[in-house]
Amino acid sequence: MNKNNYIVIMAGGIGSRFWPMSTEEKPKQFLDVLGIGKTLLQQTVARFRTIAPAENILIVTSAKYKQLVAEQCPELLESNILLEPCMRNTAPCIAYACAKIKGLCKEANMVVAPSDHLITKEEEFIRVIENGLAFTEKEDVLLTLGIAPHKAETGYGYIQTINQEELKIKNESVHIGSEGNSYETMTNHPPQAKAEEKPLQVQAFKEKPDLQTAKEYVEDGNYFWNAGIFLWSLSSISRAFDRHLPDLKEIFTKGKQYLNTDKEQEFIDSMFPFCPSISIDYGIMEKADNIFVQPADFGWSDLGTWGSLWEKREKNEAGNTVVGEKVQLFEAENCIVNMPKDKKVVIQGLQNYIVVEDNEVLLICKKEEEQRIKEFRAAVMNLLKIKS
Template identity: 75%
Template sequence: MQENNYIIIMAGGVGSRFWPMSTEEKPKQFLDVLGIGKSLLQQTVDRFKTVSPAENILIVTSAKYKQLVAEQCPELLESNILLEPCMRNTAPCIAYAAYKIKGLNPDANIVVAPSDHLITNEAEFIRIIENGLEFTANNDALLTLGIQPHRSETGYGYIQADSVISNHLSVNSKNSNIGSEGESYETMPNEEQTDNRQPITENPLNVAAFKEKPNLQTAKEYLAAGNYYWNSGIFLWSLKSILSAFESYVPEVAAIFQKGEEFYNTEKEQAFIDEMFPTCTNISIDYAVMEKADNIFVQPADFGWSDLGTWGSLWEKRERCEQGNTVVGEQVHLFEADNCIVNMPKDKNVVIQGLQDYIVVEDNDVLLICKKEEEQRIKEFRAAVMNS
């Protein structure tokens, strides 16, 4: 039942790799990085409105972003904007929201998702989410979505399923592997082609292990094996299952939020959180729960997903011209330029000649011109500007 479906959207990150567009005052989840008139957060909220009533959508964010969330998502209840007084990673974030939901609906079935991911095939995404919620409503299971890898990617963590997909349950070929343009698999120009990829099973698989971001050789081995998936950071579970997991595997975190059960959904909630949240361990949900529990499942999926962690990943997902350039800005003129990503104020006249594989971004009184292959240095560049 939809009234039992709750969404927890995590929106507290600072998005420093999208500098200079993303700043600590207004990080990337609040920006229209695609140039479509909606921020990543607004797109995420809209995506879930078909899964859950708007009053069941909670956003966990930093206290300093309260006004931004309220302005961008006026359809959400003010009481559903959960304010962290400090950063303590994803496990305390999720625990706070879960214990608050317990006071609203003990039969809740929950999706946890980041606020700043891109999904190009929303119909397939919703189908996967609805199937997953049915699974978690009827099983004591902690489910994560694993993305079918399209290349040997070193920027993502991986999830290892118990065995190669073809050894598992039958596949519903009507719905599996349908990309945003109706293709069997999403591919990008110059991406590594992978003919050995297995069909995507309609059934969740047991998780054998979570893997850290690999080096290139290991990533190639994962791709060849066929039973490794990109870790999307999207989770589904019943309220009862996740609370049981917190109490079993991180009892010190559970104990903190159990103390607030009389305060949640009252005017005393924020004071309690301001006092107790900083005492939480700084730990991710992966380390706190997912790598310890024995009821972990992965649902393989392919719905045009990207975590948009870098300008380069945004270049891959944006529409590009024949020369491979993608541009935001109404007065940008390119000559002999190839495979660049350009993001300029709409009324600024810009001429770019002779650049190949560059990031060119102007925002917040900063102009960044950087090789795409050097974008891991953006934090270094940002620090130099901030300290000058």
């Protein structure tokens, strides 16, 4: 384990797609959506404990989730729970974490990851991360992980890589980064990387496509799902902020004397609201010229929907997946059922349904129409307002 490895886990989201389990008071990263006794945040922290010591793991979250993080991750330093007073997207979140880490270890090599993703092949994930960190430690690059697509998925953004055969013809070498580092004999053989595990140079980031475009991406072979997991050295990402988001970086540079002191939170509370609301993808990754992607396959899902959760959970012979000790199913197929531990439930005849009870709400919804969950949630909220 390298003492210069630092992990930044982003845990400030308030998504409602797992409603009624997920609420603004307790969003999905703090829930045991898999029914295995660990929340998604706890699984994420445990996954990185072999990569970096506990004192090098930082969690950036909303101030209102401070107690939840502290309760679920008691092994982490209280000072490593970074509290945002308001939502400002991922670039300010990462800029804050980088400024704090700079005061702790100027030679830091970093991983930035969401708190609410599922990884089913953890050994492979750790291997990919370790290889990626070895790469970013030596090269002035910003590395992201791309998942090899196994179907035409419209719910993910995509990363387009430069066609490697064209590169062989057009370039004998490629210069990357602000310091003019070069990879001899083409980008498709970067130093320190095995040929079959090589990072690839990124050509473009693509928004979530329609179905036909997604099919074209998969057939092309140069596109990967964007997992939203980043690896870079502190020096490389600092240079990227200098070049592409200098005003944002300056906010935290001005407060460097307060970071890692008892004045840190006061400074953040006063200055963070002045940060622009901008994603790291739009602010840096889509503009920098030293972006690489590491193709990977470690059983990844961003668990953005109940349907994606159904795909990842273990299922019985009828295709049903159930959380709840007293649930009985009859003539039911391909359903996802999530019930309180002691709730007695009998379900008969449903096919391809979501059945969830939590927070005094029972949801019964067709899987194919789960995009309407926000509509259903709004209807319940309006009903509660009328009654109150």
